[in-house]
Amino acid sequence: MQNDSFAAQMQAHLQAAKGPSAAAQVEASARNDVLTKPPGALGRLEDLAIWYASWRGDARPQITAPQVIVFAGNHGVVAQGISAFPAEVTVQMVANFERGGAAINQLANLHGAKMEVVALELDRPTFDFTQRAAMDAAHLDAALKAGWDAVDPASDLLVVGEMGIGNTTAAAAISLALFGGEAADWVGRGTGLDDAGVARKAEVIAKALEVNAPEGPLEVLRCVGGREVAAMAGAIARARVENIPLILDGFICCSAAAVLEKLVEGALDHCVAGHRSAEAAHGRVLEALGKEPLLTLGLRLGEGSGAALAIGILKGAIACHSGMASFAEAGVSDG
Numbered sequence: 001m002q003n004d005s006f007a008a009q010m011q012a013h014l015q016a017a018k019g020p021s022a023a024a025q026v027e028a029s030a031r032n033d034v035l036t037k038p039p040g041a042l043g044r045l046e047d048l049a050i051w052y053a054s055w056r057g058d059a060r061p062q063i064t065a066p067q068v069i070v071f072a073g074n075h076g077v078v079a080q081g082i083s084a085f086p087a088e089v090t091v092q093m094v095a096n097f098e099r100g101g102a103a104i105n106q107l108a109n110l111h112g113a114k115m116e117v118v119a120l121e122l123d124r125p126t127f128d129f130t131q132r133a134a135m136d137a138a139h140l141d142a143a144l145k146a147g148w149d150a151v152d153p154a155s156d157l158l159v160v161g162e163m164g165i166g167n168t169t170a171a172a173a174i175s176l177a178l179f180g181g182e183a184a185d186w187v188g189r190g191t192g193l194d195d196a197g198v199a200r201k202a203e204v205i206a207k208a209l210e211v212n213a214p215e216g217p218l219e220v221l222r223c224v225g226g227r228e229v230a231a232m233a234g235a236i237a238r239a240r241v242e243n244i245p246l247i248l249d250g251f252i253c254c255s256a257a258a259v260l261e262k263l264v265e266g267a268l269d270h271c272v273a274g275h276r277s278a279e280a281a282h283g284r285v286l287e288a289l290g291k292e293p294l295l296t297l298g299l300r301l302g303e304g305s306g307a308a309l310a311i312g313i314l315k316g317a318i319a320c321h322s323g324m325a326s327f328a329e330a331g332v333s334d335g
């Protein structure tokens with residue numbers, strides 16, 4: 001093979017990936033039509049159930065093996081003063097995840113999801129992307145592969161989350177590069193920047209794109225992304241190839257996902273948006289991806305927390321779809 005980089009292999013896998021099962025979709029829709037409820041009365045839960053069934057190739061599925069993966073990375077661009085918190089919080093929070101003390105641990109436990117934490121070279125932050133590319137090709141490949149390998153192919157639902165002080169700046173730079181507009185459209189407070197900090201962040205991402213001028217989605221990811229962002233992209237791609245439905249989290253997760261959609265159209269068809277974060281630019285990314293969020297609760301935590309909360313909604317949809325009686329079975333008159 002001429003280009004045997006992991007990134008090129010991942011792209012080829014995405015291009016060759018199968019879609020959902022049309023037969024399961026037809027069967028699940030037919031089942032939905034005869035369940036004991038007025039037509040459409042379960043609203044979006046009905047669409048969710050049919051979508052999930054078609055991706056699993058099973059008209060009456062169960063969710064028994066959800067997986068949550070939290071990727072962590074450090075960012076050289078923190079030297080530009082773009083976060084309200086110091087970089088050491090990333091490694092400290094990884095220890096907290098490992099001890100079970102973070103929000104994501106509680107939400108994963110609540111929904112019976114197994115959770116893994118993948119820390120990506122925390123003592124080797126990416127390069128400051130206002131000076132040069134954040135990663136070289138080998139760094140990008142290693143991070144994509146770490147994400148790809150972290151997915152358990154036996155999972156039946158995936159949530160990918162992240163922890164990385166400075167990563168809303170990376171997500172903003174990615175979004176500006178992929179979708180255009182003004183730098184100011186894509187920056188927000190992150191962990192709690194003041195107005196001056198947000199203005200500085202806009203200058204930082206504008207400079208990053210001037211200095212790097214990345215061309216193509218994978219170059220955008222390499223130049224202004226980060227290890228945990230690339231790992232999320234690798235995991236989302238693997239889930240697509242394995243037909244594992246995935247719930248997207250906040251701004252950083254969706255910027256990683258957007259790289260894939262720009263790379264291969266339809267790469268996110270196995271994804272539903274778990275929530276809309278309070279980071280304003282997240283709503284813009286969701287709109288650009290055509291994804292309607294399930295929840296809008298003002299969360300801006302990351303870690304996969306909004307997506308993990310939405311596991312309950314998807315489980316509710318599947319419990320109704322697969323467990324309810326039909327009109328005929330229950331002896332209820334239909335309309």
Ligand SMILES: O=C(O)c1ccc[n+]([C@@H]2O[C@H](COP(=O)([O-])O)[C@@H](O)[C@H]2O)c1
Nearest residue numbers: 083164166167168190191250251277302
């Ligand atoms: O998921 C989101 O939309 C989100 C919005 C704001 C902040 N975060 C989290 O906060 C961290 C990044 O914030 P910052 O200000 O350091 O760029 C990182 O660990 C993210 O998980 C996450």
Ligand SMILES: Cc1cc2nc[nH]c2cc1C
Nearest residue numbers: 085089163191301302303
């Ligand atoms: C404490 C803390 C927890 C987090 N979880 C995800 N991002 C975070 C950022 C901070 C600062």
